Amino acid sequence: xxxxxNAVLVVLIAGLxxxxxxxxxxxxxxxxxxxxxxxxxxxxxQLQGIDVALTEAAIGGxxxxxxxxxxxxxxxxxxxxxxxxxPGSALKWLAAGVSTAVTGVLALCVLALPTPAPSxxxxxxxxxxxxxVGNPITAVLLAFRSMDTLLEAVVLLFALIGVWSLTPDxxxxxxxxxxxxxxxxxxxxxxxxxxxxxxxxxxxxxxxxGADYPGGKFQGATILAAMWxxxxxxxxxxxxxxxQIGLRSILVLGPMVFIAIGFLGVAVADAFLAYPIGFAxxxxxxxxxxxxxxxxLILGLLLLxxxxxxxxx
Amino acid sequence: xxxxxxxxxxxxxxxxxxxxxxxxxxxxRFPDSLTRLHALTKADNLGLxxxxxxxxxxxxxxxxxxxxxxxxxLLLLSGAxxxxxxxxxxxxxxxxxx
Numbered sequence: 001x002x003x004x005x006n007a008v009l010v011v012l013i014a015g016l017x018x019x020x021x022x023x024x025x026x027x028x029x030x031x032x033x034x035x036x037x038x039x040x041x042x043x044x045x046q047l048q049g050i051d052v053a054l055t056e057a058a059i060g061g062x063x064x065x066x067x068x069x070x071x072x073x074x075x076x077x078x079x080x081x082x083x084x085x086x087p088g089s090a091l092k093w094l095a096a097g098v099s100t101a102v103t104g105v106l107a108l109c110v111l112a113l114p115t116p117a118p119s120x121x122x123x124x125x126x127x128x129x130x131x132x133v134g135n136p137i138t139a140v141l142l143a144f145r146s147m148d149t150l151l152e153a154v155v156l157l158f159a160l161i162g163v164w165s166l167t168p169d170x171x172x173x174x175x176x177x178x179x180x181x182x183x184x185x186x187x188x189x190x191x192x193x194x195x196x197x198x199x200x201x202x203x204x205x206x207x208x209x210g211a212d213y214p215g216g217k218f219q220g221a222t223i224l225a226a227m228w229x230x231x232x233x234x235x236x237x238x239x240x241x242x243x244q245i246g247l248r249s250i251l252v253l254g255p256m257v258f259i260a261i262g263f264l265g266v267a268v269a270d271a272f273l274a275y276p277i278g279f280a281x282x283x284x285x286x287x288x289x290x291x292x293x294x295x296x297l298i299l300g301l302l303l304l305x306x307x308x309x310x311x312x313x
Numbered sequence: 314x315x316x317x318x319x320x321x322x323x324x325x326x327x328x329x330x331x332x333x334x335x336x337x338x339x340x341x342r343f344p345d346s347l348t349r350l351h352a353l354t355k356a357d358n359l360g361l362x363x364x365x366x367x368x369x370x371x372x373x374x375x376x377x378x379x380x381x382x383x384x385x386x387l388l389l390l391s392g393a394x395x396x397x398x399x400x401x402x403x404x405x406x407x408x409x410x411x
Contacts, residue, residue: 187398187401188394194390195391
């Protein structure tokens with residue numbers, strides 16, 4: 001029974017992937033891509049990767065989906081000219097050839113994997129006690145491979161700087177997004193008032209539960225960012241001016257604390273990002289607490305995009 | 314007692330699935346956006362509601378049961394709000410007064 005359901009899932013995902021590639025209308029392709037992300041979430045649940053499933057649902061389906069919808073609606077006026085363009089047959093064959101080659105190489109790589117696949121799971125299970133966290137994913141992300149997590153946070157910051165660098169000169173230091181004039185008694189304002197307190201509690205819960213159960217700062221921060229955006233879209237709050245010192249300090253706070261703890265490791269425990277024995281859990285918590293507001297802000301600001309009006313407009 | 318609860322679960326979840334199926338058929342077959350929206354809300358609200366009610370006896374404890382109910386409540390809230398927003402947009406684009 002479960003096998004049949006898994007087979008249906010695989011067929012659905014493969015079919016949807018083909019459809020996304022073939023769809024000419026950008027908006028439909030984006031909507032299908034969001035559905036694709038949700039189906040992938042189910043796959044991760046089936047593979048017992050609840051942490052990855054949560055991340056896929058929050059980032060892969062939700063956040064990326066919202067970003068792509070924004071991109072699609074900005075590209076709408078170019079849609080007609082792009083659809084009218086007919087690429088030459090040489091270009092078509094080249095595209096098909098390159099795609100097939102990439103797929104072939106990927107398939108070969110997957111088939112060439114040794115069985116059983118190389119795994120460090122046993123080492124993680126043996127050493128997780130020394131970190132003081134109960135969730136092995138959190139232990140890997142913040143103790144055994146914390147360098148990757150640090151780089152991830154820094155990359156997001158760079159992405160935000162990249163988005164900001166697209167700001168027209170006259171709006172630099174201004175506010176992203178258009179001014180939202182929403183009906184204060186309208187449905188959007190209502191849902192923003194009712195849903196955001198619940199969402200904030202859920203986001204913080206997922207963040208806090210991440211130490212011992214599936215969850216963590218990325219998933220929690222995505223939910224908090226979504227609530228923030230909801231309040232902004234409903235017109236109950238202004239999007240922040242990107243020149244605010246407070247805003248910029250929070251943006252660098254997370255990575256700075258992470259790097260500072262890394263150098264503490266050099267001084268006390270002989271390696272960058274090594275935790276002194278017995279202090280792993282508090283240091284991991286400090287990093288998580290510092291990264292959480294940074295990630296929330298970065299994710300929200302990424303979705304808000306480059307400033308489109310002056311500070312006082 | 315547990316057989317009775319299992320029967321309840323099966324009946325309620327199946328009834329929920331029927332609502333989902335009906336909602337899906339409506340979404341595919343109804344002629345315009347407003348009626349399609351109507352079909353969709355039936356699947357969301359009643360379908361998921363029946364599935365949640367059916368799963369309640371199978372929940373691990375009171376806390377899990379409350380979480381299930383919370384999920385239903387959140388979906389009711391967001392479903393109702395989003396369909397209001399979509400319907401508002403449809404009516405406005407059609408040039409009629411809401």
